[in-house]
Amino acid sequence: MANIPNLLDPQSLFAFANTQTASGWLGIGINLILSTLVGGIVLIILAEVFSHLFKESIKPQNAFLVSLLGNIICLLALMFATSYIAYGAIIIPFAVWFVLMKIFFHEMNILHALIVAVIFYILTIMLIPYLVTIVSAYIPLSSL
Numbered sequence: 001m002a003n004i005p006n007l008l009d010p011q012s013l014f015a016f017a018n019t020q021t022a023s024g025w026l027g028i029g030i031n032l033i034l035s036t037l038v039g040g041i042v043l044i045i046l047a048e049v050f051s052h053l054f055k056e057s058i059k060p061q062n063a064f065l066v067s068l069l070g071n072i073i074c075l076l077a078l079m080f081a082t083s084y085i086a087y088g089a090i091i092i093p094f095a096v097w098f099v100l101m102k103i104f105f106h107e108m109n110i111l112h113a114l115i116v117a118v119i120f121y122i123l124t125i126m127l128i129p130y131l132v133t134i135v136s137a138y139i140p141l142s143s144l
Contacts, residue, residue, distance in 0.1 A: 027133075031054075031128055032075065035128045036057075036064060040066075042120075043116070047063065048060065054109065057107050058108055066093075066105075067098055073096050073100075074093040077092040077093065078094065092122075093125055097117035098114060
């Protein structure tokens with residue numbers, strides 16, 4: 001079972017942060033920034049497509065906020081909750097994206113929210129980390 005630090009004790013959080021490598025923290029930051037940017041752009045495109053094709057009045061002004069919130073919540077959920085929930089790495093991010101789509105874009109049809117949740121699950125859990133690991137092989141992080 002994972003050793004999860006006490007979130008109320010600053011010393012245990014500091015000790016947990018020091019157990020990670022600098023390149024690991026840098027990779028998490030790059031994943032978060034890249035997922036937010038790509039996710040916001042993809043969400044704007046999907047909202048425009050759904051609003052034109054299906055006559056839904058979706059306003060994508062909060063696309064980057066939704067993408068940032070979803071990425072942070074999924075990251076924290078994957079760090080802390082997946083060791084306690086069976087298939088948590090699959091269920092939690094998908095549920096987070098679906099709930100965020102329905103909260104911020106309540107005009108969106110449930111089927112369309114499910115489609116967007118699947119697309120964002122693939123982006124944030126599979127595609128962006130895969131691309132970051134490919135690119136990080138060419139960046140010398142041994143000096144950090």
